[in-house]
Structure formats: C-alpha cells, structure tokens
Amino acid sequence: MSEEPEGSSADPAESIPKAVVIGEGDPPVRDSHLTIDPEPAKYPNDSALSATLRRIDHYVGLGEQGLVFGLLALVVVVASLAAIHDKLTTDHLGRWWHTIVRGGTFAIAMFAAAFATHEQRNLAMDLISRKLSTKGRLILGLALKVLTVAICVALFKSGLHQRGVVGEGETLSLFGIHINDIDVVTTISIGAVLIIFHNILHFIIDVDYLVRGVAPPERMRAH
Helix, strand or coil: CCCCCCCCCCCHHHHCCCCCECCCCCCECCCCCCCCCCCCCCCCCCCHHHHHHHHHHHHHHHHHHHHHHHHHHHHHHHHHHHHHHHHHCCCCCCCHHHHHHHHHHHHHHHHHHHHHHHCCCCCCCHHHHCCCCHHHHHHHHHHHHHHHHHHHHHHHHHHHHHHHHHCCCCCEEECCEEECHHHHHHHHHHHHHHHHHHHHHHHHHHHHHHHHCCCCHHHHCCC
C-alpha cells in the first residue's frame, strides 16, 4: 500500500474550505454576500416578522439581479455587433443601437444600485461602527437608512421632473416595445423607489432586532 505524501490529508473533506462561524448560532461568514441562491438565507435569530421581510427582500432582489444581467447582456451584444458591423461593412446602422447602449447602461446603473441596497452594500461607516457597541451600530445603521431614504425621495422627485424636461427624443421600437428618452429617464424614479423599498424592509428588521435586544447577523459579521 502506498504511503500518503507528507502534509497531505487522508480525509478528502478536510481539503474543503470551511466557513468561519462568528458567535454561537450565527450564520457562516462568506467571502461575498452576493448570491443567486433561489431560496432566501435563513438566520436563527430572525423573528417571524424579520424572516418574512427578508424573504420578500430576497425575491425582489432576485428580480433586480436578473434584470441587471439581462440588460448587461443586451448592451454588450448590441455594442459588439455594431462594432463588428462597422468594421466589416460601410452600411449605416442608424442610431437605434446607440439608444440601446446608452439607455441600457443608464438603466443598469439604477437597477444595480437597487440590488446593491438589497445586498446592504451601498452606504456604510465601518470606521465608526467598529468602535461602537452592538446597539450603537444598530442605531447608526438605522440613521443611515433614514438618510438614504431622504436622498432617494429627492432623487425620485428629480426623476419625475426630468421626464417633463428631457422630451421623447428618438423613439426605438424593439420587439414591439417603444422606447424613448422619457422611458430611460424614468428608471431614475423606479430605481429610487426600489432603494427606498429595500431600506424600509431593512429598517424594520433592524428595529425588530433592536427591540428584542439581539444583534442582526449582518452586524456581527463586521467584527
């Protein structure tokens, strides 16, 4: 029987990286919280209210993620085909591809910001929060969410104002859908509403944990 090489493990399972658990009963720490898991994460300290809100937040985030990836694929494919066409022929494609690339890129920015809010990766003050107690970090997080909602309310109003200023511009018909500059600008207000929606859900979850005197798992990962 051959001998195992020095430093190797006889158990294959030992070669699989294991997640580090912070605190008893807390979920494992992951290198990235970004996920396309079809099911929402379950946290042992969630109340029925927090678990329900987290589930709603998860499925809305899945929709945003799918929309961002779809728009990104559309922009990349259209821009690539337009570039190849210009290299191979002298025909003029018109401005339709430019409308898709420009409008798609703008929409990606807004919906990606909403998805980042779902992942709680938008606004943070880690240098300050590390010096605070668990309750202090919760209160700071609540204050940041209120500030974010206030900013997004102003952003929502700005988007509505831009609808009346920008004008329709060139209208593009794509698979029976008519898209113009007003539709592109409208994504400002839609993105703002989605960011507000996620922040309200996270705010209620944090308040629920604060009232029960339990540290949310997201906060405990910051140590």
